[in-house]
Amino acid sequence: MQTYKELKKALLAAFPHTVPVLTGFLFLGIAYGMYMDSIGVGAVWALASSLAVFAGSAQYLCAPFFLAPLDWASVFFLTLMINARHFFYGLSLSRQYSASKALRPYLIFALCDETFSLLTSVDPPEDVNRAYFYFFVSALNHFYWSFATLLGALAGSLASFGLEGIEFSLCALFVAMFVEHLKKSKLNCAAGLIGASASICAILLAGADSFIPIAMGAIVAFLSVFRKQVAGLDINLALEDVNGNND
Amino acid sequence: METTIKYSIIIGLAALATQITRWAPFILLSKAKGSFAFLQYLGKVVPSAAIGLLVVYCLRDLDFSAQASRSIAAATSAALTAAIQAAKGKTPFSIAAGTLAYMLLIRLV
Numbered sequence: 001m002q003t004y005k006e007l008k009k010a011l012l013a014a015f016p017h018t019v020p021v022l023t024g025f026l027f028l029g030i031a032y033g034m035y036m037d038s039i040g041v042g043a044v045w046a047l048a049s050s051l052a053v054f055a056g057s058a059q060y061l062c063a064p065f066f067l068a069p070l071d072w073a074s075v076f077f078l079t080l081m082i083n084a085r086h087f088f089y090g091l092s093l094s095r096q097y098s099a100s101k102a103l104r105p106y107l108i109f110a111l112c113d114e115t116f117s118l119l120t121s122v123d124p125p126e127d128v129n130r131a132y133f134y135f136f137v138s139a140l141n142h143f144y145w146s147f148a149t150l151l152g153a154l155a156g157s158l159a160s161f162g163l164e165g166i167e168f169s170l171c172a173l174f175v176a177m178f179v180e181h182l183k184k185s186k187l188n189c190a191a192g193l194i195g196a197s198a199s200i201c202a203i204l205l206a207g208a209d210s211f212i213p214i215a216m217g218a219i220v221a222f223l224s225v226f227r228k229q230v231a232g233l234d235i236n237l238a239l240e241d242v243n244g245n246n247d
Numbered sequence: 248m249e250t251t252i253k254y255s256i257i258i259g260l261a262a263l264a265t266q267i268t269r270w271a272p273f274i275l276l277s278k279a280k281g282s283f284a285f286l287q288y289l290g291k292v293v294p295s296a297a298i299g300l301l302v303v304y305c306l307r308d309l310d311f312s313a314q315a316s317r318s319i320a321a322a323t324s325a326a327l328t329a330a331i332q333a334a335k336g337k338t339p340f341s342i343a344a345g346t347l348a349y350m351l352l353i354r355l356v
Binding site: 016019020023041045048049052053054055058059062065066070072075076077079080083084085086087088089090091092094095097108109111113116117120121122164165166168169170171172173174175176177178179180181182183184187188189190191192193194195196197198199200203208211212215216219220223224227230231234237 | 253254256257258259260261262263264265266267268269270271272273276285287288289290291292293294295296297298299300301302303304305306307308320321324325328329332333336338339341342343345346349350353354
């Protein structure tokens with residue numbers, strides 16, 4: 001009974017934060033489902049893809065491969081490349097996630113862009129079980145995406161809902177979270193600006209389709225080389241360096 | 248039958264590649280020893296840097312060269328979202344305002 005109450009409390013705390021994801025995923029998921037249906041792949045496969053892969057841009061990228069002769073290497077390596085950014089998410093959330101033993105495998109399985117940006121930017125209220133909160137943010141987002149995919153695939157050619165553009169809510173979510181990071185502290189502000197400028201440089205260098213691994217490499221390289229200067233912006237990190245934890 | 252196998256392989260491979268990118272850092276971190284201070288440092292700065300990457304990633308198709316009204320709408324709405332968030336700090340409000348602005352702009356511009 002106690003667990004049930006805690007679960008309910010965590011769900012109620014998590015849901016409001018996921019509303020922007022709901023609106024964005026509803027539109028993009030429906031669009032993905034419709035697209036999969038229109039190329040003749042069908043609702044069951046579209047749903048299976050959203051449940052098992054749960055990475056929107058990779059799923060869009062892989063859609064044409066359903067029609068062509070099997071090209072397993074392209075599917076595998078394109079997905080690996082576009083999803084390489086997930087590597088940063090695990091790096092950021094490993095400590096937060098280590099607290100929730102039983103739920104951890106699912107949290108890692110379903111760690112998407114939106115869940116990452118929410119969980120690194122908002123804290124659950126003190127009296128809410130953190131592991132449950134993380135779980136519901138992840139599971140709600142996973143559910144929205146899969147449900148919307150199915151909806152779109154079944155609605156078929158029921159073309160426009162008149163809601164074109166609502167997918168921008170995901171972009172707006174990232175922009176708002178970005179501003180929160182810039183406001184949080186000098187350290188976060190510097191890191192955020194480094195991340196954004198390195199990514200812009202990578203796009204100018206490599207083009208919008210394959211900039212992610214380059215941007216990530218540049219970010220890690222820059223943060224490593226200028227560690228002293230960046231860490232110096234944070235009093236705790238700077239003190240650790242002075243104390244000789246310099247490895 | 249053949250399509251069933253092909254579809255399963257495609258979804259399976261996409262899922263596998265995605266899971267590799269999601270699990271790798273957790274597995275590597277559990278094995279990493281000795282560089283604790285550096286990892287702690289990365290753990291503090293990488294989230295903000297990654298959000299910066301995400302913002303660029305979702306605006307990556309912006310095109311200012313031609314008369315790309317979508318790009319103008321996206322850039323304007325993103326700037327509006329950022330401005331409201333910076334001023335008020337109320338996330339749902341800034342997201343709603345930015346999204347509505349975008350929906351309006353792509354219909355009007």
